[in-house]
Amino acid sequence: MLKTGIAVTVALYIANLIGLPSATYAGIAAAFAIQPNIYRSFQTMFEQIYANIFGVSIAAVIVFTLGNDPIIIGFTTIIVIGFCMYLRMNENTIALALIAVLAVMETTEMMLVNFAGLRFLSLTLGIVTAFFVNLLFFPPKYELRLFKQIDQMTADILLWLRISTRHLSDDPALKGEIDRLDLEIAHIDNTYSLYNEERIYRRKARVPKMRKMVIFRQMIVTSKKSLETLRAFYQFDDKIDSIPKEFQKVLVDELDKIIYGHERLLLSTMGKIKKNQTKPVEDITTPNLPHLVDTLFRVYEKDEKDRHILLPLASRLMDYHKEILYLQKLLYSYQKFHDGFNLNFKKKKRRRIAP
Template sequence: MKLGARMMKTGLAVAVALYISDLLPFVSPLLAAIAAVFSIQPSIYRSYQSIIEQIQGNTIGALIAVVAVFTLGNDPFIAAFAIIVVIGITTNLKMNENTISLAVVAVIALMDTTDLTFIHFASARFSSMLLGILAAFVVNLVFVPPKYETRLFRKIDVSTTDILQWLRVTTRQLSDQPALKYEITRIQDDLRWIDHTYLLYEEERTYFKGSRFSKGRKLVLFRQLITTTKKSFDVVKAFYRLEHKIEQIPDEFQDALVGELDKLINAHEKLVLSLKGRIKQTHKQSLRQIEEPDIPLLVDRLMHVYEETNNPDKLVFLPLASQLMEYYYQLEKLKRLLKSYQTHHKEDYIKT
């Protein structure tokens, strides 16, 4: 079992809420712990949004519970009616599910039968909920702040490496089909995780002007890096679908296809290494000249080969040609963005 930061934060928030509850005799430890569990969020910005929304939702739930008790009593059917009203209001206000659930808990807690004065009882229960919300916010703010830039780039780096390895193997018709089919599904899941993490990284706020400009350029760079990785994955899937038809391509063109794709893969790897700060921006001539890929010429040759034949299956290679062109253009765009970023932020590498 893998313990993530959010699991530990949830446990710590509950512990903090329970500990403070023991110091305050009028606070309910159970309600404070429940509120802490519902209030933990994956990012500091979302935690800030959550605390505002949770307080609003609990206030709505508390007000409706108080009005219901003073006007109608605390009969179970009246409590059910109050819960329906709270759900309706919070849903119309487009609050998230955790906020709605906690507001419902507030109604149930406040409409419970008690021998105490209702106002004193309601105040103690409401304070317990607020204590749990605040405990979760403080823990989320202080304990292991999420480093989404590092996590995002690491996952992109690993996924890109896997994709490019499969692209090398697939273009040489050496890939094991069942293994590649499984890897395609796994990589698709990884790309969904990358999209989700990018949104969390985008939500993180910066408070200094210089950092704000750097963060904005990094967001653009990351978005293009993700797009380029997805395009390389599309090429792998295109080769996977054409596995049994590749032999229809003339041998001479197959050699050219493998050669140009190797150049494309090398260019992609070079850009990722440059993002890590492992390649000099100005360097001497290497021992072996690194040639730039010429995919437009390759695609033009592919179209020319099949225009001269009467092969009815020639159109199945059009998606491959399209994916190759898209991959090439996105890679060129990534190269321009990286050059621009490194011009303005020479010492600010991606955190790895």
């Protein structure tokens, strides 16, 4: 939002400074050209300049040959939209091409060539201004933003896992939280795509960036597994109450070990775990999931009907733990070959409940 405001302001100032009579179009073009990262901004700049050239050229030719009657203007917009869609341009680029058409085809007493040229210069000025604002002002730090989102979402999931396993959660509230966390994952996937699009031009920084991308991707996968586990506990909540306390205790103990391991890996990523030369920094308390499954079969030996009813829950825990182990392996590998993976940041205290 801030960069869009800056881009519009700078475009208007420059247009007025050089004496363009249509400064407003420069501001409109700047607003449409702002993108969330530098790579997209670079791509959008050339795409919108091409669309601007096409829109101005078609509009000038049609005005010169057929005039600027409203029906003709509408027909021209159809042609421009069809051409832009054929080239698979995005919505903002198509909108800017239509603005170019309307800007040229409006009624004026000025010579057509001069008029079209001024409109083209105004729109191009806005596009180029937006690119340089995106490049120079507040460059996005998607690496830190991505980790913040992952860390906060994971903290919320683990909090609800602890609450739900101790039968303290309210069903409607937990259902609402699961829906909200699904939306958070969609936002995180979008941030990861923006981070993935960032280009590294220094050769030495490319390999660490690629390794970090693999780690972030695994962090997201692990968080998704934790959310699947939470969803499984929500679905089986009424069945867990009916099983013997022996299995409930084993279930809670093993899940707490998995949660502890997940939290410790995130703290390690923030550099908050003391490094020990005798043990890897990601060393975690290993849960005994086979013992969980054996306990589940043992408590249902006399009840064939409900013997396998909670096996999907145990399967979720095993999948979740497998992803944590893989994330641990990736982090250890990165810390071994590079100078550490420290993404510490200041933020409000997170809500945590001791296991």
